Amino acid sequence: EVGHRWLFRNFETISRGALGGPGLSLYWAAKYFLRGITRSRRLGDILSLPFALAPLMDGMIGEDHKIDGCNGAYFLGKLTETSISLSNIVDEYR
Known part of the structure; x- marks a missing residue:
């Protein structure tokens, strides 16, 4: 994920x-x-x-x-102008 x-x-x-x-x-x-x-x-x-x-x-x-x-995993998202940082992705880990 x-x-x-x-x-x-x-x-x-x-x-x-x-x-x-x-x-x-x-x-x-x-x-x-x-x-x-x-x-x-x-x-x-x-x-x-x-x-x-x-x-x-x-x-x-x-x-x-x-x-x-x-x-399996899914992701549904909306395209944005900005990119999420790697550290924020790590923080989002469940």
Whole structure:
């Protein structure tokens, strides 16, 4: 997310946040890890079923804590005449 903020440093923030939380990241990691270990898509999917509940817990995680473990982030902003400084971006880190 900080990378987005630097990339869009000439924009005023309207909204920003996580897309999919750490629970979804955990599920995807477990699923593809188990697919690789078993060398079977079907068996990996079956063995990863207990992890399918993890994304349901993402709603219990606050936005400030969700951002570090999310599987994607978004930034919506408005173009401005000024640029945000690197120190201000660091201060904005959640």
